[in-house]
Amino acid sequence: MNSPLIKLEMVKKSFGDKAVLRGINLDVQRGDSMVILGGSGAGKSVLMRHIIGLMRPDSGHVFLDGLDWWQMDQRQLYETRKRFGMSFQEAALFDSLSVFENIAFPIKRHRRDWTPAKIANRVHECLDLVGMPSVADLMPNELSGGMRRRVGFARSIALEPEILLFDEPTTGLDPIMTSVLNDVIVNLREQLKITSITITHDMSSAKAISTRLAMLYKGDIVFTAEREAFFNADNGIVRQFVEGRADGPVTEGLLS
Ligand SMILES: Nc1ncnc2c1ncn2[C@@H]1O[C@H](COP(=O)(O)OP(=O)(O)OP(=O)(O)O)[C@@H](O)[C@H]1O
Numbered sequence: 048m049n050s051p052l053i054k055l056e057m058v059k060k061s062f063g064d065k066a067v068l069r070g071i072n073l074d075v076q077r078g079d080s081m082v083i084l085g086g087s088g089a090g091k092s093v094l095m096r097h098i099i100g101l102m103r104p105d106s107g108h109v110f111l112d113g114l115d116w117w118q119m120d121q122r123q124l125y126e127t128r129k130r131f132g133m134s135f136q137e138a139a140l141f142d143s144l145s146v147f148e149n150i151a152f153p154i155k156r157h158r159r160d161w162t163p164a165k166i167a168n169r170v171h172e173c174l175d176l177v178g179m180p181s182v183a184d185l186m187p188n189e190l191s192g193g194m195r196r197r198v199g200f201a202r203s204i205a206l207e208p209e210i211l212l213f214d215e216p217t218t219g220l221d222p223i224m225t226s227v228l229n230d231v232i233v234n235l236r237e238q239l240k241i242t243s244i245t246i247t248h249d250m251s252s253a254k255a256i257s258t259r260l261a262m263l264y265k266g267d268i269v270f271t272a273e274r275e276a277f278f279n280a281d282n283g284i285v286r287q288f289v290e291g292r293a294d295g296p297v298t299e300g301l302l303s
Pocket residue numbers: 062067085086087088089090091092093094
């Protein structure tokens with residue numbers, strides 16, 4: 048197998064005496080759409096911050112192409128950060144800027160030699176990719192929640208990142224908008240060959256977008272597999288999560 052694009056090796060993180068990550072090992076290969084599942088407070092967002100180099104592990108390593116986030120020099124850090132796009136749960140658009148200006152923002156900042164025409168071209172390409180060709184002139188407050196989310200996606204792909212991270216992209220959306228966003232994520236992978244890591248507890252979304260899945264439970268990755276194998280696994284924690292049952296190892300002790 049090829050060497051992984053992203054590799055986590057025995058990553059541990061505690062806050063005070065609370066161990067949140069207890070020795071995470073995880074490989075993400077180029078072109079994977081990795082979905083990380085886990086209950087509330089399992090450490091998913093903390094794990095994501097480690098993957099993108101925003102949080103430093105107490106011990107262990109996070110490697111990008113074999114290079115440790117925390118051993119890079121300034122130039123390597125800058126180059127590596129540029130390879131990532133991140134879409135936060137709340138789209139975090141600038142409310143005073145139009146949709147066009149929101150998407151153009153990172154481009155103007157990082158592609159200083161681009162002409163206005165080239166920027167406009169790229170903005171419209173990004174809006175096409177998320178299936179919203181005609182909203183460029185609207186303001187964020189004129190958009191529904193799902194549309195805002197899609198504009199957030201469009202902005203996160205503006206610089207053509209190699210790796211996209213999504214933290215709960217469909218939480219709070221209705222089933223139709225969820226399936227629209229799932230399609231957008233699948234399209235990004237198929238058309239742009241983007242490697243993505245998505246955190247979610249939405250099973251329909253996990254099924255639709257994943258090539259591999261990992262189950263995070265009490266600070267450990269307890270199971271990881273290709274999509275088919277994952278959804279057919281015997282693992283008790285995975286089964287309870289996949290079937291959405293109240294009784295099982297995940298809730299042991301909580302219900303009695
Ligand atoms: N900066 C921090 N300082 C102290 N504790 C933190 C910090 N960040 C996270 N935690 C704690 O780490 C644990 C895991 O948090 P995290 O946000 O990763 O959970 P999560 O799996 O993303 O949950 P949710 O599904 O609710 O988003 C929680 O108990 C949280 O309180």
